[in-house]
Amino acid sequence: MSTPIQPVIKCESVYKIFGENAEKVLKKTDGEVDTESLLEAGCVIGVNNASFDVHKGEMLVIMGLSGSGKSTLLRCISRLIETTAGNIFIDGEDLLGMNEKELINVRRNKMGMVFQSFALLPHKTVLENIALPLQVKGISTKDSMARAMDMVNLVELTGYENAFPRQLSGGQQQRVGIARSLAVEPEMWFLDEPFSALDPLIRKEMQDEFLRLQSVLHKTILFVTHDFDEALRLADRIAIMKDGVIEQIDTPANIVLNPATEYIAKFTRSVRRERVLSCQTIMEEYDVNTDLSDITVSKNAIIDTVAERVLSEQKPVAVLNEQDEIVGTLNSKIIIQVMFGETNNLPINNNAESQA
């Protein structure tokens, strides 16, 4: 299912091998990656044959337990570490073939990154931290400070611009990190476990804030997390990694409903499906003769948000698409089944998203 539009990020068989012997082993096999012999030589495989595209405005969440290679993959794509084998294209340009100057240019104009530990410069104020990417580009102090001030307002830190990072709470610090990464208006936004260091309540708040920003900014996003719930909340698509391998890359709904491997099923089992699935994934085919209730729901609505209404109706409820046409129906039986039933006997429209 290829799109004619060029992907913003394209990875082709990306490998990252750590270890002193990596080069030797690779030379022997003529650059071909042979995982067996690499592991034997004591190498660690950070990323193992990752291929995927990310399109403009899409948010791909990379999920996996710690040590699964998420950060490594992200750092290959931002070229903070050198990829061992494979190709990466940024807007169609060969990232790995760029020289230092071109790379710096790409980073200065197209990429922004947010870090787990915030990575703020301790000696600079909030404003100066945010202005750093602008200043290294050579923008005048006056302009960069004005722009940085806009960013301060955007992340709702107004009044803190002259504070130092150490004077801020974790959530506020990460807001600064976010503002800094957005200061140059990059089209790609990389976030490496941005909220993992925060308390649960703050994390929720920051996720909301993040969704708010994304609804305004429409960046192309790679978001790394080890928290499956977070991934489900935010993602357009999720890539689940294990030991460097991307085990499955798909929409949240499809991952929850069709885990590709036993490993992924372990994550999905405890997921509250009604919080993930949209109406269209479980709706029944519309039969013109059905007696429908007065209320309707949108096909993209998450079940959790409409469950109460559907459950309180005796009659089936119509599911509408963007053009307000009826595309299916929901009844309380299905909802109850989704919320309390077994996974396997769901009336599921597997390819719901792709049909749409």
Next chain:
Amino acid sequence: MHYFIHHKWVQFIALLAIFFVLVMAISPVSGGNLWRFQENIFWLLPDTLNNFLKYLINDFWLVETYDIELDLTEESTMIKEFTRSLSGVILFFINLIRELLLGGVKTVVTFTSWDFISEHPWARIPALPWTAVASGAFLMGHFLGGRKLSILAGGSIIYIAVFGQWTPAMQTLSFVLVAVPLSVFLGLMMGVFAYKNKTFKIILTPLLNVAQSMPHFSYLIPVVVFFGIGDHAGAISTVIFATPPMIRLTILGLKKVSPEVLEAGLMSGCNPRQLMFKVLIPTARHDILIGVNQVIMQCLAMAVIASFIGTKGLGYDLLVSLNRLNIGEALELGISIVLIAIVLDKLSLAWANKQADYFADLPFHLHHKYSLAFFGILVVTSAIAYAISLFFPDKPNYLYFISDTQGLTTKNFWDTIVDWIITSTYQSVQSFNVFMITSILVPMKEAYLAMPVAATLFLVTGIGYLVGGLRSAIIVAAFIGFIALTPWWDRALITAYMVTFSTVTAVIIGCTVGVLCSRNTRATRVILLVCDTLQTFPSFVYLIPVIMLFGVSDLSVLIAVTVYATIPATRYTVEGLRNVPQSLQEAASMSGVNPTQRLLHVELPLAFPHIMLGINQTIIFSLFMVIIGAFIGTDDLGQLIMQSLSRSNGMGQGIILGLCVAFIGLAVDHLIHTWSDQRKQALGII
């Protein structure tokens, strides 16, 4: 049984037993090489080194030089030319700053000639009135750190001026103002380079280790040979002395920068230079600032010692007055040196912490108010000073310059006190002296000298083995073995005895004070402040009050060393105890132990590795100070180093002697660090 053999204590006791057997068995008369290494090929090392350096200077890489004034072509060597031009540059900068402060013509001469000066009497840099410098200090203090700093900086300058120490103080200041930036710059650059280049770092690390354990004096010797004597030589030896800690702290700081901060810098689009100067160095600034701070302290300490090779200033005057036993004068000079040290220390810290305000849309005169104010004050004070000189040409102009003889002085006061102390305490001090010397120092010294070299080497190697296995055994044996092979083993034993004595005393005092103070947060703060302040004093200054109270003797050296070495012992004890995790302390309290038990069973064992590092510092400090004590008169390695300074062929000897001292320090340092690291790992507190 098995348990016993593998228990460290048992092994240690066995080691001691064999050591004593060896001591008994080897007699001075028939012991031969087991008693002391006989003359061997190593004894030629100093002369060989000497000849090699001479060759380097006089015969290596010959070049032709052309002297414009004499219109002569001369033969010279590259190294001579290099050192000559380097000296010239450094001397120029020292003179420039010195003449800005004190007035003079040498800077003008550099660009013209002496003839030009004699034809044009106006062609000289006028001295700044001290009032201008003092106001400048007030302003700078205020600008950088507010009112307190302002008063400290300005007040210190006024003290110096009013007590008639203007000339030597400004000489020292100009010396320091050249040496400090140079050391900081060199240290930073080399640190950055070592951070980036692994090979360079591998080569640099052992050199740094040795450099940091070499006593001050041994830096003077090669510098005199290559650069002659004078202010520039002092500055160069100071720079060489002060750069290693700067390099080390720069590397340390850069290494500590979190990888994510580095990545954040890269992702912000920094090029390598921006990454280094906008991200890495500022983020590492805490350690780098400690480095700058150390540089300032080292430079001031060295400013005194460099007066041995002709550096003018407070240090030189201090040496002279100490030599003449003018204690009052020495005390005043010492205070000036300490004040300069503290002011520079605080100003540099405040400067580094200063932040800019971007949105303050200030009009020109407010934006530049400090520069304008300084300029205004400069004009006003100079005008007043010149006007007075103009109207009262024959009277001393107190607002311009206060000379040595015009200044206030508390000399007589101090001298009277000293006299009083000496007369009234003569009996007790004397009997204390005699007691210490006859019943502790002399027996201890003799005991050290009675050790056969084989026994000593066995002991230290054995300790090395017990602490860190074969590796440590070899390292320690190599360091100490080197000293044993030189002709100066006996001297080294004397140094070792002095260091042992003062370390033990310092550790007892320091740990006791530290433990007592750590019981109370207020006392903790006070004692840390006291340690901080005392640490800024150049080491030489410690000799002044000791000579004042105890006169000139071996014992006074040891007392000065002990006082100086007590600082790190105290400080590390307090820090170690303070850093014991709160949760552990609470857990201990909850399990019902009383405070004393808690101290003995929880806090001290946990703090012990850190305290051990303090003891390490104590030993290194003692070692340095013992060598400086040579100035008062000792008969150890330090004394020989001082002597080789004044001997024309003393260079090789001086360097080897310096290495001997360094190796003692390095051996101890290695043992303690290895032990402390193991211990910390075992306790899980790394």
